[in-house]
Amino acid sequence: MDTTALAALPPNTLGLNAFLFMAGAWIFVLGLMLWSFLKLMSTPENEKLPPAGSIP
Amino acid sequence: MSDSTQPREQWGSRIGLILAMAGNAVGLGNFLRFPRQAVENGGGTFMIPYFIAFLLVGIPLMWIEWGVGRYGGVRGQGSTPGMFDALWKNPIAKYLGVLGLFMPVIVLIYYCYIESWTLAWTFFSLTGATQGLDQAGMKSFFSSYVDLQNGTVHGFWTPFLFFFVTVVINFWVVSKGLTAGIEKLAKIGMPILFVFAVILVIRVLTLDPQTITLADGTTATQGPLDGLRFMYTPDWAALASPKVWLAATGQIFFTLSVGMGSLQAYASYLTKKDDLTLSGIATSATNETAEVVLGGSLAIPAVVTFFGITGAVAVAKGGSFDLGFISMPLVFNNLPGGPIIAAAAGVMWFGLLFFAGITSSVSMATPALAFVEENFGWTRKKSAWTLAAIAIALGCLHIVYNTRGFLDEWDYWAGTFGLVILALVETILFVWVFGPDNMWNELHEGAAWRIPSFYKTIMTYVTPTFLIVMMVWWTVQEAIPTLMMEGVPAENVPVKWASRGLMVAILLFELWLIKAAWAKKAAKGKA
Numbered sequence: 001m002d003t004t005a006l007a008a009l010p011p012n013t014l015g016l017n018a019f020l021f022m023a024g025a026w027i028f029v030l031g032l033m034l035w036s037f038l039k040l041m042s043t044p045e046n047e048k049l050p051p052a053g054s055i056p
Numbered sequence: 057m058s059d060s061t062q063p064r065e066q067w068g069s070r071i072g073l074i075l076a077m078a079g080n081a082v083g084l085g086n087f088l089r090f091p092r093q094a095v096e097n098g099g100g101t102f103m104i105p106y107f108i109a110f111l112l113v114g115i116p117l118m119w120i121e122w123g124v125g126r127y128g129g130v131r132g133q134g135s136t137p138g139m140f141d142a143l144w145k146n147p148i149a150k151y152l153g154v155l156g157l158f159m160p161v162i163v164l165i166y167y168c169y170i171e172s173w174t175l176a177w178t179f180f181s182l183t184g185a186t187q188g189l190d191q192a193g194m195k196s197f198f199s200s201y202v203d204l205q206n207g208t209v210h211g212f213w214t215p216f217l218f219f220f221v222t223v224v225i226n227f228w229v230v231s232k233g234l235t236a237g238i239e240k241l242a243k244i245g246m247p248i249l250f251v252f253a254v255i256l257v258i259r260v261l262t263l264d265p266q267t268i269t270l271a272d273g274t275t276a277t278q279g280p281l282d283g284l285r286f287m288y289t290p291d292w293a294a295l296a297s298p299k300v301w302l303a304a305t306g307q308i309f310f311t312l313s314v315g316m317g318s319l320q321a322y323a324s325y326l327t328k329k330d331d332l333t334l335s336g337i338a339t340s341a342t343n344e345t346a347e348v349v350l351g352g353s354l355a356i357p358a359v360v361t362f363f364g365i366t367g368a369v370a371v372a373k374g375g376s377f378d379l380g381f382i383s384m385p386l387v388f389n390n391l392p393g394g395p396i397i398a399a400a401a402g403v404m405w406f407g408l409l410f411f412a413g414i415t416s417s418v419s420m421a422t423p424a425l426a427f428v429e430e431n432f433g434w435t436r437k438k439s440a441w442t443l444a445a446i447a448i449a450l451g452c453l454h455i456v457y458n459t460r461g462f463l464d465e466w467d468y469w470a471g472t473f474g475l476v477i478l479a480l481v482e483t484i485l486f487v488w489v490f491g492p493d494n495m496w497n498e499l500h501e502g503a504a505w506r507i508p509s510f511y512k513t514i515m516t517y518v519t520p521t522f523l524i525v526m527m528v529w530w531t532v533q534e535a536i537p538t539l540m541m542e543g544v545p546a547e548n549v550p551v552k553w554a555s556r557g558l559m560v561a562i563l564l565f566e567l568w569l570i571k572a573a574w575a576k577k578a579a580k581g582k583a
Contacts, residue, residue: 012265012279018288021100022352025288028107029348033341040070040334043504 064132065234067325072235074338076242077322079415081313081343082249084170086351087409088376090307094287095356095372097303098294103348105295105304109522110344113305116511116519117314117479118340122332123499124486125323134324134426136317136482137570144489150570152485155478156317157423157566162470162559163316164420165447166463169454171413172215172222174406176201177381179218181402186385187395198381203459215455220448226414227444230421231437234325238418245411252408253350256401259391260358266390268364278364283357286365302529305522306472311347312340315475318419320482321426331504346412354405355379358387380409431573450558457555461548465555468538473530480523483515492516 009015014022067073094102128139136156140149180186189197200209229237265279294300309315326332359379360368363386371383388401425439434442454463487495496512541549 009285011277012281013285014281015285015289017290018100018285021103021290022284022288025103025107025348025352029341029344032337033345036334036338036341039505040074040331040338043331043334 064129064134065325066327067330068235068239070331070335072239072243073322073326073330074335074342075246076239076415076419077319077335077339078342078346079242079246080318080322080419081311081339081416082246082346083311083313083412083416084174084380084409085307085310085376086343086347086412087253087354088351088380089310090347090351091287091354091356092372092376092379093303093307094352095368097300098291098297099286100288100290101292101294102300102304103288105301106307109301109305109308110340112514112518113522114308114312114314115337115340116515117483118312118319118336119333119499119507120483120486120495120515120519121314121319122323122326122336123495124482125320126326126328126330126332126501127486127498128320129324129326130328132430134321134430135423136320136478137427137573138430139320139324140482140485141574143485149485150574151567152481154563154566154570155474155481156320157427157570158563159315159470159474159478160317160321160420160423161443161566162466162562164417165450166454166466166471167413167417167420168223168226168447169219169451169458169463171226171410171417172219173201173377173381174409174413175222176214176218177385178403178406178410181385181388181399181406184395184399186402187389187398189385189389191382191386194382194386195378198377202377204456205459216452219451219455222414223444223447223451226417226421227440227447229414230418230425231440233436238422241418242415245415249408249411249415250346250350252404252411253346253354256404256408257350257353259401260354260361263358263361264392266361268362268367270364270366276364278360280357280361282365283360283368284353286360286368287352287356298529302526302533305526309475309479311343313416313419315477315479315482316420317423317478321422322419324426327502329502331502333499333503333507334505337505355384359383362387362390380405427569427573431569431576453555453558457551460551461544462551462555465552466559468534469556469559473535476523476527476530480520480527483520483523487516487520 067076094106124136124139124143128134128136128142131138131142133139133142135153137150137153139156140153143149177186186194186197197209200206201215204212204215229241231237232240261280263280265277265282267275267277269275313319323332356368359371363371363383371379374382384405385402388398388405391397391401421440421443424443425436428434428439428442429436454466457463490498492512492515495515496507500506537543541552544552
């Protein structure tokens with residue numbers, strides 16, 4: 001990647017573009033993990049949905 | 057049906073299953089390969105094709121493999137030959153399943169060797185062997201370990217010893233069985249891995265900026281946020297590059313451990329009452345968190361802080377192992393707090409890599425063990441220690457000929473190209489041959505969550521298309537040049553041919569085993 005553009009900001013600065021991409025990636029994966037685990041925990045291990053195709 | 061008279065084991069708990077599945081997926085690549093791929097393929101913009109591939113290929117393949125595995129498992133089949141035979145009543149189906157036996161065995165053997173490096177470096181960190189070394193010293197320390205023919209720093213037998221210990225630990229775990237071995241390892245190893253990783257991430261991200269002298273004599277001040285900026289700053293032009301899209305899809309493949317045969321083997325221990333839709337997502341999301349949040353915040357920010365962006369670029373070009381085994385110990389040597397902090401950080405870094413490795417490698421042993429147990433009536437202990445002996449014998453070849461390209465051949469054909477072939481075959485069988493409706497119903501047996509219906513279209517058309525494009529691209533760009541050994545030094549050509557010959561011999565032996573297993577079943581059926 002082009003590293004010259006990175007030198008424009010003061011030392012130890014994340015920058016808006018990088019922050020947005022990083023925050024977006026983190027929110028996506030952490031959100032997906034949180035959602036799936038919370039939903040799993042709220043579902044008893046042996047609860048079964050109605051047979052596939054029976055829901056109109 | 058299975059020949060074994062013993063009932064098949066089942067997972068002890070849902071959390072144990074998810075941790076074991078996530079442990080299978082979380083490997084060395086999460087912490088070493090991912091940051092390098094992101095830096096080399098567009099920085100922040102890499103995350104766009106990466107997440108698109110995750111949604112269109114990764115998650116669907118995860119569901120397909122769980123579905124194939126459970127479908128075979130409830131019919132007494134814990135490996136892909138039996139699973140494919142159950143899905144498609146055609147004599148060829150079981151032979152297509154050889155890929156799901158061949159690849160995990162091949163990858164297991166060289167993966168255990170690489171995993172043994174992490175065990176060795178945990179030991180070296182603990183004893184302070186890497187402290188006080190400069191960049192050249194660290195490089196020599198690493199290269200003399202992995203290049204036995206030019207080794208000067210370590211004793212000749214040291215790599216063999218750590219490899220032997222690693223294989224024994226792996227097979228001791230799998231010999232204990234599913235719940236007492238693999239599930240227990242995941243319940244212990246995964247929390248340790250996450251705790252080590254979180255501690256290291258906090259330490260790295262709170263490092264003070266360092267002033268370093270560059271090669272041209274000027275100085276620059278860099279901190280960990282510069283590392284994150286380096287990794288996440290978008291390079292929009294990269295989005296137009298097919299190479300970046302293929303790299304992102306490839307990373308999703310490797311990181312989720314799809315196309316290997318091991319996820320199916322784990323899923324074969326599910327029952328019809330078990331959920332696989334939501335559990336598949338939870339597993340994938342856990343792996344992605346380990347990769348994006350933890351893996352992305354460790355090596356690159358640390359290396360940029362102490363060596364600058366130019367140094368990080370050089371490290372990235374040097375490869376994932378340079379990053380993990382040369383640069384990171386140098387970073388630890390520079391941490392404030394002296395030798396004790398350096399040792400603690402080294403133990404945590406290589407310890408987390410070891411746990412990431414072992415929770416993956418035990419899964420690779422599972423398909424072969426299930427195959428011989430179910431088809432030839434072997435006990436778990438007998439099958440585990442027999443495979444361990446084979447792994448030790450063949451692994452020694454990797455130790456001796458590592459730098460001559462022996463390992464690279466196995467890694468490319470079984471650990472890279474083969475994954476796409478198995479993924480494509482199983483997708484065609486489960487979605488097209490078994491039928492989209494049957495596939496959909498199978499996935500929703502016992503489901504805790506209904507998959508959005510548009511995913512049925514994605515899994516029927518988009519995922520296979522992605523896989524076909526990927527296979528064609530890799531064939532043209534990499535497989536043909538690799539096959540023709542373009543750019544390979546003449547002295548390495550015989551070693552590479554020997555490596556290929558051994559792989560072919562293993563493949564043929566496994567095909568013969570499948571033939572023998574089905575002949576045994578047929579004879580039993582007539583009797």
